[in-house]
Amino acid sequence: MTMLPMIEVDDDRPSLLIVDDDVTFCEVLAKAMTKRGFNVHCAHTVEQALACAETCMPEYATIDLRLPGASGLILVEKLKALDSGTRIVMLTGYASITTAVEAIKLGATHYLAKPVDADEIMAAFERTTGDAEVPISTHPLSVGRLEWEYIQRVLNENKGNISVTARILNMHRRTLQRKLTKNPR
Amino acid sequence: MTMLPMIEVDDDRPSLLIVDDDVTFCEVLAKAMTKRGFNVHCAHTVEQALACAETCMPEYATIDLRLPGASGLILVEKLKALDSGTRIVMLTGYASITTAVEAIKLGATHYLAKPVDADEIMAAFERTTGDAEVPISTHPLSVGRLEWEYIQRVLNENKGNISVTARILNMHRRTLQRKLTKNPR
DNA sequence: AGTGTGTGCGGCAAATTGCCGCATGGTTGT
DNA sequence: ACAACCATGCGGCAATTTGCCGCACACACT
Numbered sequence: 001m002t003m004l005p006m007i008e009v010d011d012d013r014p015s016l017l018i019v020d021d022d023v024t025f026c027e028v029l030a031k032a033m034t035k036r037g038f039n040v041h042c043a044h045t046v047e048q049a050l051a052c053a054e055t056c057m058p059e060y061a062t063i064d065l066r067l068p069g070a071s072g073l074i075l076v077e078k079l080k081a082l083d084s085g086t087r088i089v090m091l092t093g094y095a096s097i098t099t100a101v102e103a104i105k106l107g108a109t110h111y112l113a114k115p116v117d118a119d120e121i122m123a124a125f126e127r128t129t130g131d132a133e134v135p136i137s138t139h140p141l142s143v144g145r146l147e148w149e150y151i152q153r154v155l156n157e158n159k160g161n162i163s164v165t166a167r168i169l170n171m172h173r174r175t176l177q178r179k180l181t182k183n184p185r
Numbered sequence: 186m187t188m189l190p191m192i193e194v195d196d197d198r199p200s201l202l203i204v205d206d207d208v209t210f211c212e213v214l215a216k217a218m219t220k221r222g223f224n225v226h227c228a229h230t231v232e233q234a235l236a237c238a239e240t241c242m243p244e245y246a247t248i249d250l251r252l253p254g255a256s257g258l259i260l261v262e263k264l265k266a267l268d269s270g271t272r273i274v275m276l277t278g279y280a281s282i283t284t285a286v287e288a289i290k291l292g293a294t295h296y297l298a299k300p301v302d303a304d305e306i307m308a309a310f311e312r313t314t315g316d317a318e319v320p321i322s323t324h325p326l327s328v329g330r331l332e333w334e335y336i337q338r339v340l341n342e343n344k345g346n347i348s349v350t351a352r353i354l355n356m357h358r359r360t361l362q363r364k365l366t367k368n369p370r
Numbered sequence: 371a372g373t374g375t376g377t378g379c380g381g382c383a384a385a386t387t388g389c390c391g392c393a394t395g396g397t398t399g400t
Numbered sequence: 401a402c403a404a405c406c407a408t409g410c411g412g413c414a415a416t417t418t419g420c421c422g423c424a425c426a427c428a429c430t
């Protein structure tokens with residue numbers, strides 16, 4: 001695991017590579033993880049991530065599934081090839097069972113659907129093995145809140161178009177409309 | 186209860202253990218897999234499966250996620266402990282990302298949602314390595330589906346405890362109970 | 371025995387939803 | 401300008417889902 005110190009000699013913090021094309025998301029997460037004691041680097045493309053990984057040799061990584069050009073799964077493969085000890089958490093906006101299965105097979109230690117908070121990611125890093133013994137993290141998000149966050153995200157991605165969002169989300173426009181007038185629960 | 190005290194003489198067919206509480210399903214699948222050259226055994230509970238596995242040492246297994254009493258996941262763990270070379274395909278009526286991730290981490294070679302046909306299972310046994318080329322879907326989950334996945338995840342993290350999960354999720358136990366009996370929308 | 375907790379399920383009122391309709395405003399192509 | 405199309409906001413009402421009560425049973429711990 002501790003192989004080549006390279007440039008970063010006197011930094012005993014574990015290094016973390018965040019790969020996500022959403023710059024804002026990177027910044028927010030970077031801040032949160034720095035506060036939790038990581039030496040954080042960010043990348044927004046597969047190429048950037050690889051370049052960064054070669055120099056900083058991250059012990060931890062969070063990778064978004066959907067990256068410009070290629071799939072984040074490739075990155076899982078490459079990072080694991082670089083250092084099989086790297087702990088990788090896959091993040092995704094649009095979770096699917098197929099990609100989850102592949103990510104784990106490729107060596108990701110966990111797979112989380114956005115929205116996630118930093119504590120969930122921390123917990124995921126710890127859970128390297130499949131288990132019966134489950135370390136419990138308190139889940140701040142109620143189902144109502146989760147739904148609200150998700151709706152906001154999809155709505156935003158569709159530029160606020162309620163009709164389109166309702167169709168995508170497979171719910172009735174009237175219902176979406178009504179939900180939007182209410183506060184997150 | 187002890188159904189097959191059969192003595193295994195020389196049998197060069199690969200042995201397959203089918204674990205599912207649905208007897209009819211077992212029979213149908215057993216027939217299909219026998220035709221494909223397997224030496225098939227069936228079990229309907231975790232205990233039966235373990236007993237069977239100890240005598241017949243299956244090289245292949247299909248395990249239903251939902252078994253009376255315990256989850257099929259622990260069976261994955263035990264079978265792998267018995268023989269780490271066993272190829273296990275997880276089957277489930279209600280596929281969720283959480284259980285898929287757990288199953289793969291525990292060593293299952295694949296995870297399939299019912300209904301499946303025998304050929305899919307055959308293909309799954311072959312696919313031991315991860316594949317970074319799988320297409321990523323850009324289609325968001327429906328809100329109902331998202332809720333379902335989230336519930337599954339929290340439920341899993343709380344070892345299937347419905348009362349605790351309901352409290353964390355800030356929903357009524359009765360409502361959670363009712364949701365769990367329904368299909369992911 | 372007694373206490374605490376989890377589970378499954380029935381019943382019923384309250385809340386939410388699905389689904390209709392209609393009027394309005396914005397955009398696009400003719 | 402006009403029609404065609406789409407998104408929006410909202411009212412009404414039936415169907416479904418929920419919250420919340422209850423009860424019985426099982427299991428663990430004292």
